[in-house]
Amino acid sequence: MNTYSYDLLVDKSIKRKIKILQILLEANRPVSLKTFSDLCDVSFKTIQQDVAYLIDNLPNALLLEEFNHTLSLEKYGPSREIVTYIDSLISDNPIFHIIESIFYEEKKDLVTYALDLYISESTMKNYIRTFRNVLKDFRLDLDTTTFSLVGDEANIRYFFFQYFRSIHESSAPIIHNDQYHEITEVLEKMKRDYDLNLNFDYYRATIWMFIIEKRIENQHFIEFDASILEKYENKDSYHRFKTAFSTYFHSKVPKENNRNQEILFSYFAQVDTIIYESNSSYLTNDFIQEFTEQDLLITNFFIASKQNLVLNHKAKSAIQSYLTNLSILTECTDLFQKYSRILIRKAKNNYSDTFSIWCHILKNHDYFSQVEDVAARLTLLYEVKKYNKKKVLFALTGDSSSVSYYKALAKKVIPNDVEYHFLFNRPLTNELLSPLQIDLCVYNFEPQLHLTSSDLYRLSDIPLDTEWQELQDLLFNILNLHFKCNT
Numbered sequence: 001m002n003t004y005s006y007d008l009l010v011d012k013s014i015k016r017k018i019k020i021l022q023i024l025l026e027a028n029r030p031v032s033l034k035t036f037s038d039l040c041d042v043s044f045k046t047i048q049q050d051v052a053y054l055i056d057n058l059p060n061a062l063l064l065e066e067f068n069h070t071l072s073l074e075k076y077g078p079s080r081e082i083v084t085y086i087d088s089l090i091s092d093n094p095i096f097h098i099i100e101s102i103f104y105e106e107k108k109d110l111v112t113y114a115l116d117l118y119i120s121e122s123t124m125k126n127y128i129r130t131f132r133n134v135l136k137d138f139r140l141d142l143d144t145t146t147f148s149l150v151g152d153e154a155n156i157r158y159f160f161f162q163y164f165r166s167i168h169e170s171s172a173p174i175i176h177n178d179q180y181h182e183i184t185e186v187l188e189k190m191k192r193d194y195d196l197n198l199n200f201d202y203y204r205a206t207i208w209m210f211i212i213e214k215r216i217e218n219q220h221f222i223e224f225d226a227s228i229l230e231k232y233e234n235k236d237s238y239h240r241f242k243t244a245f246s247t248y249f250h251s252k253v254p255k256e257n258n259r260n261q262e263i264l265f266s267y268f269a270q271v272d273t274i275i276y277e278s279n280s281s282y283l284t285n286d287f288i289q290e291f292t293e294q295d296l297l298i299t300n301f302f303i304a305s306k307q308n309l310v311l312n313h314k315a316k317s318a319i320q321s322y323l324t325n326l327s328i329l330t331e332c333t334d335l336f337q338k339y340s341r342i343l344i345r346k347a348k349n350n351y352s353d354t355f356s357i358w359c360h361i362l363k364n365h366d367y368f369s370q371v372e373d374v375a376a377r378l379t380l381l382y383e384v385k386k387y388n389k390k391k392v393l394f395a396l397t398g399d400s401s402s403v404s405y406y407k408a409l410a411k412k413v414i415p416n417d418v419e420y421h422f423l424f425n426r427p428l429t430n431e432l433l434s435p436l437q438i439d440l441c442v443y444n445f446e447p448q449l450h451l452t453s454s455d456l457y458r459l460s461d462i463p464l465d466t467e468w469q470e471l472q473d474l475l476f477n478i479l480n481l482h483f484k485c486n487t
Helices: 003-007 012-027 033-040 044-057 080-090 094-103 110-116 121-136 153-167 177-194 202-217 226-233 236-250 256-271 288-305 313-330 341-350 352-362 371-385 400-413 430-436 465-477
Strands: 062-067 070-075 141-143 148-150 390-396 418-424 440-443 455-458
Touching: 003 080, 003 121, 003 153, 012 033, 012 044, 012 070, 012 080, 033 044, 033 070, 044 062, 062 080, 094 110, 094 121, 094 153, 110 121, 121 141, 153 202, 153 256, 177 202, 177 236, 202 256, 226 236, 226 256, 236 256, 256 313, 288 313, 288 352, 313 371, 341 352, 341 371, 352 371, 390 400, 400 418, 400 465, 440 465
Parallel strands: 390 418, 390 440, 440 455
Antiparallel strands: 062 070, 141 148
16 A cells, blocks of 8 residues: 555544554564554554454455464465455545545535535544645645645646555556557657657556646646756757657647646656666666766765676666656656655665665765655665676586486576576585685585585485475575565
């Protein structure tokens, strides 16, 4: 569940139930009821009541068991089941109705909202108070006389993007198929016509266009300084985007000045949807100065983390491109620097050293207003892009046919991200292993000397089939090949 969904909840009972499930999921082990009581800051009896409700109402794929004041969660189906259940707990949140009514400008007042939602005016005021607290995070406020958002238009659009992206994650899509296809076709045509090697998240891209169109329809236009418009008019990637989208916007925005402003904002929105894959060009050819400015910052990171910059050129390129694109987006609003609290926590917990280094480097740059958010993005981006190919040596003995057979079996169990070497019928020594910098040595004979230079795994003289399976598990677990963030 997205954090914004949770933040918008008013019902404390529902918030506790969600928190109980999230704690159990992250702990992946039994948790005492006292722990829940302490973390939720409620009585032991209240937690018992919440647990009793969950036991009675969880779907069949989820089993919640209480034993000796300890709670455990068993899953008998896909993990998605629990996300769906959590979504069901929040789906009737009246605040969602209020936000969407504001977005579609239904022009209701407080009394009408209270009547429509079958709640008292005092309860309605409580919902508004919660909503305004969330809006502070976007530097926005709510005008309760007109029930409209107050603040910079770019920030308003960013808020609605985050809302629709998170709240409708599990529900029916807000975008009609014809609109989705229209946007994707324009982007695909632009890529084909100009041979742009860009990877977009088309779902996010169409949500952005949906919000932009609705704000334009309701006469809420974006306004950039003339200097920003002039700057991007000279950028090749923007010119191509403008050419592709001019026809699309012409009927929607009659006035040329407003149309140019909206096309530029749409350009920023599409930059936000670029996926940082190795075969993507990232638009950096247009922003050489910004791209170069990131070089010192990234070099400092590699020095501090004691990582080889040459071996990590792919990671450097992706980080440099992300920071360049972030500098583009920040000209629109620095809210683009914000990141999910869940993923920030994963970056902190799973890659604490990398996260700390990035935080230390970024805090010395005034440009970054959301240091932990950007540090978390860079941490996760680096960890999945960094050079970390593990080396495995198979030192095997046997007759020629047996060794060939063992080699074939070894190749079957080796993951793609492992560099492997074979050594047949030769003595295994520390002098041999040390210069190879092997992460794991697999062997099926007793070496003459005590080995100290690497992790070792001893197979039987004639390895069993089950040993090969165990070895495969070892390669995935001990060599730490899995991406640690369970996203």
